[in-house]
Amino acid sequence: MVVAASLSAPRHHFGLRHAVVRRRGSTLLGPVTLALPPVGLTIVLGPNGAGKTTMLRAMHGLDRLSEGEVLSDEPLQAARRKQGFVFQSPIMLRRSVRANLAYPLKLDRVPSGQAAEAVERWAKRTGLTAVIDNPAPSLSGGEKQKLALARALIRKPELVFLDEPCANLDGRSTREIEELLSEAVEDGTRIVMTTHNIAQARRLATDAVFLFQGLIHEQGPADRFFDQPQRPETQGFLKGDLIE
Amino acid sequence: MNDILQGLVSAFWLVVTFDADLVEISLRSLQVSLSALVLASAIAIPLGTWLAIRRFRYRRATIALLNALMGLPPVVVGLIVYILLSRSGPFGVLGLLFTPTAMIIAQVIIITPLIASITHQAMRDLWADYHDLLISLNASKRDRIAALIMDGRRTLLTASLAGFGRAIGEVGAIMIVGGNIDNATRVLTTAIALETGKGDFALALALGFVLIALAIAVNVLIHVLSRTERAGRW
Amino acid sequence: MIKRLAIALAAMLMAFAAQAEVLRMAVTTSFHNSGLSDILLPAIAEDTAIEVQLLVVGTGQAIRLGEAGDVDAILVHSRKAEEAFVEGGFGTHRREIMYNDFVVIGPRVDPADLQSAGSVRDALTRIQDAKADFVSRGDDSGTHKKELSLWGAAGLDPKTFGGWYHEVGAGMGASLNTATGLGAYTLSDRASWLNFGNRDDMALLFAGDESLNNQYAYLPVNPERHPHVNAEGAGKLEAWLTGPRAKELIDGYTINGETLFVFNAKPR
Numbered sequence: 001m002v003v004a005a006s007l008s009a010p011r012h013h014f015g016l017r018h019a020v021v022r023r024r025g026s027t028l029l030g031p032v033t034l035a036l037p038p039v040g041l042t043i044v045l046g047p048n049g050a051g052k053t054t055m056l057r058a059m060h061g062l063d064r065l066s067e068g069e070v071l072s073d074e075p076l077q078a079a080r081r082k083q084g085f086v087f088q089s090p091i092m093l094r095r096s097v098r099a100n101l102a103y104p105l106k107l108d109r110v111p112s113g114q115a116a117e118a119v120e121r122w123a124k125r126t127g128l129t130a131v132i133d134n135p136a137p138s139l140s141g142g143e144k145q146k147l148a149l150a151r152a153l154i155r156k157p158e159l160v161f162l163d164e165p166c167a168n169l170d171g172r173s174t175r176e177i178e179e180l181l182s183e184a185v186e187d188g189t190r191i192v193m194t195t196h197n198i199a200q201a202r203r204l205a206t207d208a209v210f211l212f213q214g215l216i217h218e219q220g221p222a223d224r225f226f227d228q229p230q231r232p233e234t235q236g237f238l239k240g241d242l243i244e
Numbered sequence: 245m246n247d248i249l250q251g252l253v254s255a256f257w258l259v260v261t262f263d264a265d266l267v268e269i270s271l272r273s274l275q276v277s278l279s280a281l282v283l284a285s286a287i288a289i290p291l292g293t294w295l296a297i298r299r300f301r302y303r304r305a306t307i308a309l310l311n312a313l314m315g316l317p318p319v320v321v322g323l324i325v326y327i328l329l330s331r332s333g334p335f336g337v338l339g340l341l342f343t344p345t346a347m348i349i350a351q352v353i354i355i356t357p358l359i360a361s362i363t364h365q366a367m368r369d370l371w372a373d374y375h376d377l378l379i380s381l382n383a384s385k386r387d388r389i390a391a392l393i394m395d396g397r398r399t400l401l402t403a404s405l406a407g408f409g410r411a412i413g414e415v416g417a418i419m420i421v422g423g424n425i426d427n428a429t430r431v432l433t434t435a436i437a438l439e440t441g442k443g444d445f446a447l448a449l450a451l452g453f454v455l456i457a458l459a460i461a462v463n464v465l466i467h468v469l470s471r472t473e474r475a476g477r478w
Numbered sequence: 479m480i481k482r483l484a485i486a487l488a489a490m491l492m493a494f495a496a497q498a499e500v501l502r503m504a505v506t507t508s509f510h511n512s513g514l515s516d517i518l519l520p521a522i523a524e525d526t527a528i529e530v531q532l533l534v535v536g537t538g539q540a541i542r543l544g545e546a547g548d549v550d551a552i553l554v555h556s557r558k559a560e561e562a563f564v565e566g567g568f569g570t571h572r573r574e575i576m577y578n579d580f581v582v583i584g585p586r587v588d589p590a591d592l593q594s595a596g597s598v599r600d601a602l603t604r605i606q607d608a609k610a611d612f613v614s615r616g617d618d619s620g621t622h623k624k625e626l627s628l629w630g631a632a633g634l635d636p637k638t639f640g641g642w643y644h645e646v647g648a649g650m651g652a653s654l655n656t657a658t659g660l661g662a663y664t665l666s667d668r669a670s671w672l673n674f675g676n677r678d679d680m681a682l683l684f685a686g687d688e689s690l691n692n693q694y695a696y697l698p699v700n701p702e703r704h705p706h707v708n709a710e711g712a713g714k715l716e717a718w719l720t721g722p723r724a725k726e727l728i729d730g731y732t733i734n735g736e737t738l739f740v741f742n743a744k745p746r
Contacts, residue, residue: 060380061379062376062379062380077382080380080382083380084380085376085380087376087377091373091374091376091377093374093377093391093395094370094395095395103381103391104381107381107382107383107384107387330546330547330548331546331547331548331704331706332546332547332548333546336547339706341548342502342533342548423531423533423535424533424534425502425531425532425533426531426532427529427531428531438534440651440652440655441507441511441649441651441652441655442511442651442673442674442675443651443654443655443674443675443676443677444675444676445675445676446675
């Protein structure tokens with residue numbers, strides 16, 4: 001059932017092996033085994049409660065695995081250092097936009113001149129220059145999401161997880177986010193994101209995973225996944241059937 | 245009513261004539277309470293923050309204890325500090341009894357639980373908000389505490405001011421450990437107790453008004469300081 | 479902001495400057511309330527260069543402070559307690575300095591008719607007969623002990639008194655405030671009464687009985703027991719307190735034209 005992705009360009013290995021997340025007696029995820037292709041943008045699809053968020057959080061080390069392991073070349077802490085995570089409702093530090101962008105660099109003890117330069121560059125790239133000295137909690141939803149994404153990307157991570165980054169955003173903000181993501185992929189950043197929006201999934205995905213009731217039902221390169229889904233649940237989901 | 249008017253008039257004259265005793269007593273009140281405030285904040289703010297973000301076995305018990313200590317009767321604190329610092333007590337050799345230092349120690353004990361408890365409540369909420377992000381960014385424990393203190397500073401300022409209000413208005417403990425010695429350990433509150441004892445209500449009230457004015461002035465000053473700082477940061 | 483606070487704090491701590499020769503003496507509230515200390519202390523500083531720091535407490539606490547070695551000397555007025563203090567080895571000796579007297583204060587209307595009493599024994603019996611409100615210090619102070627011994631000498635026991643006898647457990651000033659509020663009788667030293675500001679409808683109703691005399695004595699804390707005490711300073715202070723300048727200032731001290739204290743130190 002599980003298709004091992006080709007590892008022809010093993011820049012880094014990343015994935016899950018027999019991963020299970022249980023909380024208070026119920027199983028939220030797993031057992032799941034997944035190896036991410038080394039490049040591209042992986043879309044995780046599935047209905048609410050399928051375990052999408054849990055899977056991303058488990059891979060990032062935010063949620064502890066009850067069984068199994070995270071596959072990585074490095075220990076969890078060191079691996080997380082090269083990752084970013086954008087939460088569904090973005091978490092804003094109660095500081096200015098500038099200070100939010102600078103914070104990850106400050107943690108890395110990047111010299112302040114260099115950090116300031118990166119902050120300006122990313123503010124410009126995300127269209128936040130005009131509001132750079134405003135308090136981050138006062139931004140609009142789209143601006144917050146862009147800020148959260150820029151803050152995740154500013155450390156030049158190898159791998160970024162995004163949990164429903166465009167939920168509740170209008171078309172323009174969604175397009176801006178998608179452009180940023182495409183640019184990041186071109187720069188070689190590995191991206192894993194969940195979405196409910198099948199059209200968005202088709203636009204962005206290089207490969208896709210379908211998660212249902214905590215288990216991976218199907219995964220593969222985007223063209224085959226969207227055009228010739230193998231499993232009835234996937235077919236139904238992509239057609240827009242209500243599955244539970 | 246007449247007493248209050250008289251008190252206001254006396255207070256006015258004491259202030260405008262820059263009465264030497266009044267100035268000295270007021271400065272000492274500020275010295276003792278501000279020193280206690282700084283020391284207590286240095287202990288309580290990291291402690292409260294730590295309690296908000298660390299999970300350990302006796303955490304709930306520690307928090308319950310902290311909340312209970314918030315209600316410590318100052319007189320009892322004064323008595324215990326007195327016994328400890330007395331020449332026949334365990335720390336007698338230090339010769340600290342009846343000095344401003346002893347008063348600062350007592351006030352630190354009185355206000356630390358208060359500041360720590362308010363800090364803990366504020367930091368718990370902020371930590372719930374920041375938790376995932378700070379873990380995701382691999383912030384070290386030290387960085388996490390620093391971020392919480394930095395971004396929770398307005399609440400922390402309020403917590404500290406509550407501590408200062410309690411310290412500068414406190415009389416029971418510092419009367420016992422300071423001894424209310426003229427020119428050495430007399431502060432506004434103990435002077436008020438003394439003048440009330442002499443039946444000199446006008447002077448006692450005048451000192452009381454000065455005390456209230458001082459407390460308000462320090463509050464305003466700290467708020468102004470923090471606002472200018474905030475303006476630069478946003 | 480932290481930096482600014484730190485600078486302010488450092489400046490404040492520096493203000494706790496080093497001090498000259500300091501001598502700590504525990505004295506009773508009644509002595510301090512008389513205002514005599516305000517006259518004596520500057521003169522002492524002038525003549526001996528000693529800064530006397532007064533701890534104004536009740537006799538009971540003054541004795542405890544001396545026993546613990548937290549003060550260098552005590553100046554109190556409770557002979558029995560003083561003698562026990564010396565016998566216990568806490569003080570080197572007891573030196574009488576001066577005396578003042580106690581007075582009975584009460585409401586001007588005088589429900590127990592103290593003004594026509596012939597002796598303090600008579601006065602107290604009248605209060606008891608009238609069951610007039612009476613405020614007792616109740617704080618184990620010299621004044622409290624004196625009051626209890628006066629009741630005893632009149633053949634009366636405060637433990638058997640009813641609700642008219644109020645033990646307030648407070649200093650002289652606070653007790654006078656309470657007596658004023660209740661319109662009650664109370665025993666006060668003359669000095670505290672004369673300096674008391676909140677007199678309202680209260681008046682001095684009985685005084686002059688010899689058993690109301692109140693002897694003050696000076697007791698240096700024993701340096702053999704507490705080596706850290708300033709015994710040399712305590713000796714200098716004793717010499718001053720029993721000397722001619724002290725006699726002049728003590729005998730010459732008046733409030734509203736009334737002499738309060740009589741110097742009676744005997745030369746060694």
